[in-house]
Amino acid sequence: MRRVPPTLIAGGVLVGLVIVAAAISLIWTPADPGHVEVSQRFRPPGDAFALGTDNLGRDVLSRLMVGARNTLLIGIVTVLIAAGLGVPLGGIAALYRGPFEAATMRLADVLLAFPAILLAMLFAAVFRPSTVTAMAAIGIALVPVFARVVRGAGLQVMEQDYVTVARTYGSGQLWIFAHHLLPNVGSVLIVQATVAFAIAILAEAALSYLGLGAPQTTPSWGRMLSEAQSFLSQAPLLALWPGLSIALAVLGFNLLGDGLRDLLDPKLVERVAAQA
Amino acid sequence: MTAVALTVENLTVRVGPIAAVQGVSFQLAAGKRTGLIGESGSGKTLTALALLSLLPDTLSASGHVIYEGMDLLTLNERALCRLRGDRLAMIFQEPMTALNPVMKIGQQVAEPLQLHRGLSAAAAQAAALRMLEHVRIPDAAEKMHAYPHQLSGGQRQRAMIAMAMACSPAILIADEPTTALDVTVQAQILHLLSDLVDEHGSTLLLITHDLPVVATVCERVIVLYGGHIVEEGTVDDVFSAPRHPYTRALLDAIPALDEELPSRKLAAIPGSVPGLGQFPPGCPFRNRCPRATHVCETMPALEGDGHRAACWHPLP
Numbered sequence: 001m002r003r004v005p006p007t008l009i010a011g012g013v014l015v016g017l018v019i020v021a022a023a024i025s026l027i028w029t030p031a032d033p034g035h036v037e038v039s040q041r042f043r044p045p046g047d048a049f050a051l052g053t054d055n056l057g058r059d060v061l062s063r064l065m066v067g068a069r070n071t072l073l074i075g076i077v078t079v080l081i082a083a084g085l086g087v088p089l090g091g092i093a094a095l096y097r098g099p100f101e102a103a104t105m106r107l108a109d110v111l112l113a114f115p116a117i118l119l120a121m122l123f124a125a126v127f128r129p130s131t132v133t134a135m136a137a138i139g140i141a142l143v144p145v146f147a148r149v150v151r152g153a154g155l156q157v158m159e160q161d162y163v164t165v166a167r168t169y170g171s172g173q174l175w176i177f178a179h180h181l182l183p184n185v186g187s188v189l190i191v192q193a194t195v196a197f198a199i200a201i202l203a204e205a206a207l208s209y210l211g212l213g214a215p216q217t218t219p220s221w222g223r224m225l226s227e228a229q230s231f232l233s234q235a236p237l238l239a240l241w242p243g244l245s246i247a248l249a250v251l252g253f254n255l256l257g258d259g260l261r262d263l264l265d266p267k268l269v270e271r272v273a274a275q276a
Numbered sequence: 277m278t279a280v281a282l283t284v285e286n287l288t289v290r291v292g293p294i295a296a297v298q299g300v301s302f303q304l305a306a307g308k309r310t311g312l313i314g315e316s317g318s319g320k321t322l323t324a325l326a327l328l329s330l331l332p333d334t335l336s337a338s339g340h341v342i343y344e345g346m347d348l349l350t351l352n353e354r355a356l357c358r359l360r361g362d363r364l365a366m367i368f369q370e371p372m373t374a375l376n377p378v379m380k381i382g383q384q385v386a387e388p389l390q391l392h393r394g395l396s397a398a399a400a401q402a403a404a405l406r407m408l409e410h411v412r413i414p415d416a417a418e419k420m421h422a423y424p425h426q427l428s429g430g431q432r433q434r435a436m437i438a439m440a441m442a443c444s445p446a447i448l449i450a451d452e453p454t455t456a457l458d459v460t461v462q463a464q465i466l467h468l469l470s471d472l473v474d475e476h477g478s479t480l481l482l483i484t485h486d487l488p489v490v491a492t493v494c495e496r497v498i499v500l501y502g503g504h505i506v507e508e509g510t511v512d513d514v515f516s517a518p519r520h521p522y523t524r525a526l527l528d529a530i531p532a533l534d535e536e537l538p539s540r541k542l543a544a545i546p547g548s549v550p551g552l553g554q555f556p557p558g559c560p561f562r563n564r565c566p567r568a569t570h571v572c573e574t575m576p577a578l579e580g581d582g583h584r585a586a587c588w589h590p591l592p
Contacts, residue, residue: 097333161373167330168368169361169388169439172353179387183378 008259011194014252018245022068031059033066033219042235051241054224055231060241063219067242070220071201071249074135078200079193081139086146087189091181093147094154095173105151108144116141116203124212134213138203142196149192153185160184187264194257198250205246221246279306281447281479282327287339289322289331289503294553297322298503299339301578304447309473309480311490311511313526314500317549320483323500324451327481328364329356343447362392365445367469369452371432375424381408381435382420388442407438411468430461437469444476451483466493487530491515499523502550502560504575509583519585522561559587 030050037057045052051060089108093101120137127133157163157180166176207213208222216223221242228238282304289297297319304310314320326337329348341348343364348356365388368374375384385407386400395403401420408416411434424432433453440448450469454462470493473480482494490497490511497514499507499522507520518524528543547564550556556563562572567589578586 161368161370162376164330165366165368165374165436165439166376166387167360168328168366169442170357170359170391171361171387172357175391179379180376184376186378 005259005262007255008263011252011255011257011259014248015256018068018072018249018252021065022072025062025065025069029059029062029065031062033058033062034217035059042231042238045237052235052237054227054238055235060224060238063224064221064241064245066219067221067224067245068249070131070214070218071204074131074138074204075197075200075253077135078139078142078204079196081136082142082196083146083189083193085140086143087150087182089143090147090150090152091154091177093151094158094181095177101151104147108147111141111144114141116199117206120203120207121210121212124207129212129215131214131218134204134207138200138207141203142199145196146189146192149188150185153188154181157181157184187260190264191257191261194253194260198253198257201246201253202250280304281306281343282481283340283342284323284327285340285342287323287326287337287341289319289326289335289337291335291552296335296503296552297326300500300503300505301339302498302505302508304479304481305496306446306479307477308496309470309482309494311494311497312481312483312500313485313487313490313497314483315485315549317552318500319503320485320500321451324366324449324481324483327449328360328366330360330366358392361388361440361445362443363446365440365443365448367433367436367440367448367450367453369455371429371436371456372424374436375432377424379423380420381422381424381427385435385438385442388439392443403442404438407442408435411435411438411441411472413438429457430465433457433461433465434468437465437472441472441476441478445478447479447481448473449481449483452485453482454489455484455486462489469493487515487526499526502555504560504586505578505584506561506587507583507585508578509580513583517583517591519580519583519590520561520587521565521567521589521591523585524591 035058037053040053040057041055043049043053043057049059049061051064054060054063089104093104116138119141120134123133123137163176163180166180171179204213205222205225208220209226211226213222214220224242225239225246228235228242232239280303284303285301287297287300288295300323312320312323322331322335325331327341327348329341329351331337337349339349343359346355348359375381382401382404385404386397389395389400389403390397405416405420408419413419413431413434419427419431427435453469454465457465466489469480482490484490494511497509497511498505499514499520501522507514507518507523514523515527518527525543525545529545531542545564558573558575559565559568562568565572569589571588576586576588578584
């Protein structure tokens with residue numbers, strides 16, 4: 001039995017916390033996250049409000065829990081967009097090589113050089129600021145990451161004997177892509193997806209902070225952070241909670257990615273063991 | 277004259293400007309087993325890949341490979357995909373790397389059946405199990421769910437044979453199918469291969485550098501050197517009375533079984549196989565040949581009736 005890397009456990013716990021919080025918020029929150037109670041403004045953490053209240057007297061814990069939902073949704077949709085476009089592009093590049101590969105990879109270079117935030121601001125300016133435009137922009141910005149990883153791993157797979165064998169029994173390109181290339185780059189993809197997830201969370205928080213993400217009515221960690229900024233001297237803890245949530249969620253996904261890479265790449269484990 | 281399963285005409289494979297296989301022509305008689313012998317670098321594997329039109333993009337093939345009136349070298353990819361695995365199959369040397377490491381054995385053996393017979397996944401699995409039992413893999417039902425690394429080399433090669441024979445192909449090309457295996461396993465695999473080929477009435481092209489293997493399995497033999505066919509004939513003719521000095525030298529290099537070793541120095545061919553593009557012009561063997569003269573500077577034609585040799589000074 002292979003030893004489970006500690007980073008995987010730590011990452012799993014942190015990500016698990018976010019997921020559990022989001023799941024519970026679907027059926028129960030300590031208070032109504034949207035309920036404004038001006039008489040209860042800036043209450044410190046205590047019995048009535050576990051993490052205190054904000055400038056409008058809304059329960060911070062409830063808002064964080066609902067915000068986790070938003071965070072997860074953004075992460076999932078973003079990764080799906082990025083992988084959904086990037087994996088086929090990278091796969092086709094590895095399968096067909098030639099001009100298509102060159103064009104895809106140069107396009108990926110251009111897109112990589114373009115900051116995701118800038119792309120998102122462009123999208124928000126052209127369409128209108130919303131969760132959907134934020135997800136689309138971050139998703140598209142992450143497409144080259146997936147395309148390059150799949151192409152790189154795919155090129156390696158295409159050199160393997162079993163792909164030649166698959167050709168000898170009449171496999172077409174599509175068949176090889178689905179049956180041989182994808183399963184063999186699967187582990188790389190999973191790792192890449194968790195890392196992309198972390199990037200997406202961070203990008204969304206930044207966008208919400210700038211007011212380009214989730215609408216005012218939806219509790220989101222980035223927006224909570226931005227609102228807390230105005231009352232930093234009055235209630236510093238208000239900024240701490242969403243900031244901590246973002247940091248821990250991003251850390252969690254990064255650790256999860258690291259742990260999965262260690263777990264899924266036996267060669268790396270052997271190397272580490274040999275060094276120890 | 278028996279029916280011809282495959283005709284190869286003037287096949288040339290180029291690696292850049294260098295011809296690795298030069299104007300090779302031969303026919304595979306239907307239902308017969310033909311051996312293709314050659315040292316490393318003689319163009320055996322390239323010939324085999326060219327027959328299936330599977331050469332990598334960096335190599336180019338010219339000439340004709342005729343199967344049932346179709347020239348496989350000019351056929352489009354769709355048509356080739358239909359033929360490969362169904363009518364033409366191939367087995368490779370390295371059973372270690374020839375199976376997809378993340379795919380269960382049963383699934384892999386089922387693939388050709390799904391591709392060519394249009395079987396559902398369940399039906400293909402059932403057929404794959406029958407094939408695995410047929411190639412005598414022990415505990416076939418259990419091995420269906422095993423991954424390649426959980427099988428021994430011999431078992432993997434049996435699985436490869438099961439995949440290749442799944443659609444009972446008309447022509448089976450086996451590229452050094454036993455080279456990577458233990459000697460005892462080699463014999464079993466060769467037996468299995470001959471049995472299956474007979475049973476399905478397939479034509480076998482066995483590519484090897486192992487002369488005894490050809491002698492036990494094949495009926496005809498083609499000797500390749502430096503990308504040229506230097507001798508061709510029935511196994512009996514070629515092995516008992518070789519006419520090309522290269523074939524003679526190869527046979528001399530095999531020690532007799534009853535010989536007490538090392539009672540004599542093993543016969544070796546002087547020099548070594550030149551690298552690609554470094555063969556002398558004319559007869560590629562002339563710089564290592566004891567019988568070479570000036571005429572050998574031009575390539576002799578492959579001459580003879582039934583037993584052909586390409587040599588200006590053939591052995592009697």
